Amino acid sequence: MIRPSYPSQQRRTTEACSPELAKSGSEPVLNVFEKSITDLQASLAAGCFTSVDLVRAYLQRIEAYDQHGPCINAILRLDPSALEQAAAMDTERRNTGARSLLHGIPILVKDNFDVAGMPTSGGALALAVLEPEKDAFQVRRLREAGAIILGKTTMHELAAGITNVSSLTGVTRNPYSLRRNPGGSSGGTAAAVAVSFSAAGLGSDTSGSIRIPAANQNLVGLRPTFGLSSRDGILPLSPSQDVGGPLARTVRDLAIMLDATVGEDSNDSATSGVHSHIPDSYLDGLRQNTLSGARIGILSEFFGSRADEVEVSAIVREAALAMSELGAELIEVDLPNVAALMRESSLIAHEFKFALSDYLAAYEGLPAKSLSEILDRGLHHEQLDQVFRLRDQPESPDTTSYRHAREKKREISLLVQKVMDEHKLSAVLYPVLRGKPSVIGEVQPGENSQLSPSTGLPAISLPAGFTRDGVPVGLELLGRPYSEQTLLNFALDWELSGNRRVPPIYAPDLVNGKAPPPLSGMLRITPDNEPACAITVKYVLDPCTGRLGVSTETAQVEQTSIIALTLQSSQGERPGPVIFHLPHAAPGQASKEIVLQAHHLRAALKGELYVHLYTQESPWGAARVRFAPSGS
Incomplete structure (x- = not known):
């Protein structure tokens, strides 16, 4: 349950409204561009506008920029009940007050989360008519907090990659560089949050799928400790590595989303006993000046040295130096044989085929009920053909190679824990990606992203800076088990130390509810x-x-x-x-x-x-x- 750290119900007056959110005549003039959850909630509490108005304002931005103008293509479908949800939250606010900081706030959800009344396609043409009857655990928790589910976002097909291409939606564009990919597989959520299509969003991460899109869109994104939040109702890629988590434009918004979505769930054994590791509120636990005295390991091997990687490495090194100026102690550390361990410990190729079939078995009337049928009927994107065929090869979920991978997973977990203990580290730092986001249609390397999934440790992606041509670069902090509060505090220090967040230029403020004219x-x-x-x-x-x-x-x-x-x-x-x-x-x-x-x-x-x-x-x-x- 979220602690009531939200604004108290108060006399509604426009005096608390910022100029951008003040009323003009009888119609509210809503500027939701880059507005935080706390900004919006304060104005809702003051009566500057309603949640119905807020939903309409986000819909205006989606209309202007998703399939028009820059054609970001981040929205798969909008929830037809969004305005109805908003009206209900407005009524409840008037009668009994706000439930939490998320009360009446529109949120977008990645299309591998079940949302009752909407299809869960996982970005796959084969699953376009799959309609669950109930919400995923994390979606349900958002609703309980009063959030409005505005719609579902595009994603890399079946979460099987990091560029965001799918047979159902095609490609999603990076709003900072329209010819580049946004990262995946939560690229639709990241792009949508970056261009203010919603206040924040939900993604999932099996091998970088929250952290890479966050880095590519100048956001903060958190992959929680495995088991901190439930996987129930998330279309699986690799159950041993899958987690769901938030993406946001600010650290406070990230903490608000985390408060709403973590917790023990009887439908997910991985969460058993996790309540003992969850504080009363991550938001209330935010503290400044925590980088001072923190010992942070620098993984030199994770910094690229190829011609196309040098600039990114320099940006992240410069960011690390800035952290040291905030008081952090930087220690160069080595993880022996880590590249091979990451490669060999990934369980996706061993689990995906069988986990997908198990999930689909509960549904009738689908064009395909297995990965083999998807391939046989050509219901997949060409760019996924090779990887899907490789992942369709295992004949059993229990093989010698699978047991080897699980052993390597245990080995790398022990190695990281040992190095962090030896050096008394609070976190380990490295680039999220070693190079820039690839041009759409090209392969995207993402070797750094496997360390967190292989160890089950939490990791947060933070804005590190921009390349000379304006492309965002992200740094990653990997923490100890259940150290989300520590990572959030480090992130807050970093955020407050400079102008880290810069909105994308291709989706500016609307002018009278429309994209600005030429x-x-x-x-x-x-x-x-x-x-x-x-x-x-x-x-x-x-x-x-x-x-x-x-x-x-x-x-x-x-x-x-x-x-x-x-x-x-x-x-x-x-x-x-x-x-x-x-x-x-x-x-x-x-x-x-x-x-x-x-x-x-x-x-x-x-x-x-x-x-x-x-x-x-x-x-x-x-x-x-x-x-x-x-x-x-």
Whole structure:
């Protein structure tokens, strides 16, 4: 049961409302962008708006950005009863007050959690009509806390990967870099929370499926100690490694979600006796300045050294150094043979086929009741074909190789515990991913993610920084058994020490309930010593996709006199590197559409890009004009 650490019921007045959530006339103007659970709950308690209003505000953002604009594709389906749920919570609030900080707050749930009245497809075309009769344990706990189940999110098919592709929904895009994957298998939840489609969300983690998407979306995500929260009602991948857990934009929101979803469940033997390890409230237990004096091990082997990994390693090393400046003592540690132990201790390939069949046996009328039938009928995504066929090979759930894997799981658990004891460590630190999120369609390495599932130890993903091209990087802290409070406290210290959370640029604030309109501009670039070489540039920029349409008109001039017309960044008074070549024809008109990446889009909106003209007469640069789009 959640302790009542929520705002007390009070006289409803708009005085407690922030400007973004104040009423305008008779209609509330709701800005839910980046709003925390505590922000929203305070405004709900003050009567600034209702939960019905709140649901509608999130639905507006989903309408604007999920299948339009940047087309994030994070929402699989919306719960048709969401507004009804909200109305019921509003009535209860008026009559008896709020149940908890989650009362009337919309939450999104990964599609491998059972939600009564909605299909549980696990991202699979084969399971699109599978409809459970009751909620998963964690979903039920959210409802008991007063949360509104807004809908279900996309996921990597049957949780069998870390890029978020599926036969039912296709690909989900990373809102920080639309050409990159969001991570998986909880990528839909992470992307949705990152772009404020809900206040927070539920994911599951078998081999990185909470922590990787959290890292890729600049979120905090927690994989709890195995058995801290129930697996009941979660479509299984590997029962010995599966856990469910929260993703959020702030540590306080993560703690609120954890308070609501942990606990003992008679339907899951792994949770037996776990109540003795759960505090009265993780939220109330949050403390600052806990990094001071903490001993944190640095796993050097987990830092990549390939060309595509060096930048990520440097960002996480810099973050670790910042933690030491907050008082943490960093100790370089070694886990002998850890790469082989992680590889050999994974139980997914041994358990998946049989766990899936057991789960599906309870349902009638499905197109397929086993992994073999899914493969035979082609009801899976092409990118999953090879891995599914490999995982369909075991003929028995009890084999020599399975027993070997379980032994290796025990071995790696003892090794990590021994090293943490020897060095008196509170946590171990390393990058969540050694490189950036892969481009959609390409393979995503994720070797670091197996340490927590193999040991059963809790791990939290925290924002570490951004690459030069604006892609989030995450660091992971692995703790001792049931040390979630310690990890949350470290995370809070880290969060409060700097601006760690930066929202994605492709899904900005709505304007009158809709995505902001395109921006446009016109400029004329003319060298002082070559007036005949004038070029008029007209452009239209979509701030939600980075698509830039450019048309130019060049005066009477010899084509050979123009070398290039470019879009470039600036470095003070000096030009930065070339980003794009703009079209030009002499004399005449030309047009082109280009797509700005997130960091270039951000620079464009700040007025930090310039159009440069290079000519035969002035090859070092004949003229430059600021690129400054404005509302159209």
